Amino acid sequence: xxxxxxxxxxxxxxxxxxxxxxxxxxxxxxxxxxxxxxxxxxxxxxxxxxxxxxxxxxxxxxxxxxxxxxxxxxxxxxxxxxxxxxxxxxxxxxxxxxxxxxxxxxxxxxxxxxxxxxxxxxxxxxxxxxxxxxxxxxxxxxxxxxxxxxxxxxxxxxxxxxxxxxxxxxxxxxxxxxx
Amino acid sequence: xxxxxxxxxxxxxxxxxxxxxxxxxxxxxxxxxxxxxxxxxxxxxxxxxxxxxxxxxxxxxxxxxxxxxxxxxxxxxxxxxxxxxxxxxxxxxxxxxxxxxxxxxxxxxxxxxxxxxxxxxxxxxxxxxxxxxxxxxxxxxxxxxxxxxxxxxxxxxxxxxxxxxxxxxxxxxxxxxxxxxxxxxxxxxxxxxxxxxxxxxxxxxxxxxxxxxxxxxxxxxxxxxxxxxxxxxxxxxxxxxxxxxxxxxxxxxxxxxxxxxxxxxxxxxxxxxxxxxxxxxxxxxxxxxxxxxxxxxxxxxxxxxxxxxxxxxxxxxxxxxxxxxxxxxxxxxxxxxxxxxxxxxxxxxxxxxxxxxxxxxxxxxxxxxxxxxxxxxxxxxxxxxxxxxxxxxxxxxxxxxxxxxxxxxxxxxxxxxxxxxxxx
Numbered sequence: 001x002x003x004x005x006x007x008x009x010x011x012x013x014x015x016x017x018x019x020x021x022x023x024x025x026x027x028x029x030x031x032x033x034x035x036x037x038x039x040x041x042x043x044x045x046x047x048x049x050x051x052x053x054x055x056x057x058x059x060x061x062x063x064x065x066x067x068x069x070x071x072x073x074x075x076x077x078x079x080x081x082x083x084x085x086x087x088x089x090x091x092x093x094x095x096x097x098x099x100x101x102x103x104x105x106x107x108x109x110x111x112x113x114x115x116x117x118x119x120x121x122x123x124x125x126x127x128x129x130x131x132x133x134x135x136x137x138x139x140x141x142x143x144x145x146x147x148x149x150x151x152x153x154x155x156x157x158x159x160x161x162x163x164x165x166x167x168x169x170x171x172x173x174x175x176x177x178x179x
Numbered sequence: 180x181x182x183x184x185x186x187x188x189x190x191x192x193x194x195x196x197x198x199x200x201x202x203x204x205x206x207x208x209x210x211x212x213x214x215x216x217x218x219x220x221x222x223x224x225x226x227x228x229x230x231x232x233x234x235x236x237x238x239x240x241x242x243x244x245x246x247x248x249x250x251x252x253x254x255x256x257x258x259x260x261x262x263x264x265x266x267x268x269x270x271x272x273x274x275x276x277x278x279x280x281x282x283x284x285x286x287x288x289x290x291x292x293x294x295x296x297x298x299x300x301x302x303x304x305x306x307x308x309x310x311x312x313x314x315x316x317x318x319x320x321x322x323x324x325x326x327x328x329x330x331x332x333x334x335x336x337x338x339x340x341x342x343x344x345x346x347x348x349x350x351x352x353x354x355x356x357x358x359x360x361x362x363x364x365x366x367x368x369x370x371x372x373x374x375x376x377x378x379x380x381x382x383x384x385x386x387x388x389x390x391x392x393x394x395x396x397x398x399x400x401x402x403x404x405x406x407x408x409x410x411x412x413x414x415x416x417x418x419x420x421x422x423x424x425x426x427x428x429x430x431x432x433x434x435x436x437x438x439x440x441x442x443x444x445x446x447x448x449x450x451x452x453x454x455x456x457x458x459x460x461x462x463x464x465x466x467x468x469x470x471x472x473x474x475x476x477x478x479x480x481x482x483x484x485x486x487x488x489x490x491x492x493x494x495x496x497x498x499x500x501x502x503x504x505x506x507x508x509x510x511x512x513x514x515x516x517x518x519x520x521x522x523x524x525x526x527x528x529x530x531x532x533x534x535x536x537x538x539x540x541x542x543x544x545x546x547x548x549x550x551x552x553x554x555x556x557x558x559x560x561x562x563x564x565x566x567x568x569x570x571x572x573x574x575x576x577x578x579x580x581x582x583x584x585x586x587x588x589x590x591x592x593x594x595x596x597x598x599x600x601x602x603x
Contacts, residue, residue, distance in 0.1 A: 007216075011207035019205040020196030029201045037212060042386055044216040070317060105192045124189035138311075159188040 006056055007044055014057045024121050025068045027110040039063035072114030108158040116151040119144055263395035267355040269345050270392035278429045280363050286423030297326045300426050304433045312437050314389040314398035323380035324415050336376035337415030340367050346389055347406040354389035354398040362412045364427040376416055406432035452553030456515045459571045462594035471499025474572050474595025482601045486562030490547040493572045497536035504579040506531040510572040512548035522563050523548040546572050563602050571596035
């Protein structure tokens, strides 16, 4: 399949999934559109032989993550520890109150710093193990654990308990089909 | 496993995101992606023998102001001892050799007789470009052309023709960016270009890999300090299309560091282990951080026990001229020693505090952290050694919109400190 056909197939069959992934990371519709477009350009700017649609989708997903993280690093804002409640005028001092107030997953993810958000999406949405998350993000396992620890505290305050996941080398949901 | 233990509120986040209203309304702009991908592919092969790179949106390199030069083919220099036979030609040059070909000339279609000394070409490399041990490089290069001493009827518009990006170490070129090739000024004046000129500055985002001079293969960069140097050959026209110029310019070296692949990533942000406290100072200084809020800690503890929790009552003050309605996060405590972040940084609860302050008004926020140090893998380290430290508090403030509700896009960070603490 030529590159031109592969792009059309990918756009038709997986465009929305790619957008959804980018939207989870960015929390912003326009930023997600830009992210998907840039990832596709990077993928198809290089001629690749023998690429199937599944190969291309996997590559574009990795490019989405890479561009998202690189953009976050370029920004000058401090993102090591961030707290965003987003939708409420009153502070949600009681996590149960926060959940009861209807914060959804996207708002909860928006409360995370970019690196934390990427780690959280890879671990709890894509069900990757900690070593797999570390490999995707180009980080040491320990650094990923720190991001997940911080992210987990923030997410649990807004969404309730997360899976124990003590065994960091196993998927959270064995046997689950991954997107 | 109980239902509680198995519950993952994020398990269906991706499928839900794929079926969200935004996703259902989304369509990939296929033709736009195709066009951009083709342009980027051409940019990668810019300067290949006989070809002209038609890059709309140039690559910016830091260059000194140019004087009109002869623009001859860069003088070859003695070959570097470790250059592979099939390595790029730039591997056999020194920086002086690269710069030797810089200059400005009238273009091939130029109807003017002016020597062009009034032109100034300036370029810049993005300072935080990412260089990985694998040789992959992502960065932004910008080129700009103006005439500060001349009165121009119209602004120049230009195009990039060719260029190269090299990695230098100990004054020798050790790697060259893949897919890029230098072009002399002389060649550039003889090349016919079919391109739509674009207003300056011209930006090019580059995502490529370096080729090692020693092996001629994709570079595996050893950890250490390097310098990035870029050379660009460009053209521009002014007003009517018969007035054209070409220039070749080599940037000033930009220092870059390749980190150890096994080492933790370079610190980012002021609340990161190993980071300098410079950013904390900037966030705490109203001269460098004009945001209308300050953090202070009158009565902050001056002694503490290692490993135990330090609690600091932090005061957030509205020092702006208008009422401040916002949400402020629980501050994070950062422990610094000899100008570097060495500990603190406990994860804090995701709690926002309502801020509603008249000018000059204040509210108290409690910040706390265990006095633990950093560790190599980023996890909580051992108790801090006894000694003298400086403690800072950092938080972010999210102002409310005029109609109510937080406006995260307008948020700012603020720091307070340092407060001297003796750990026993």
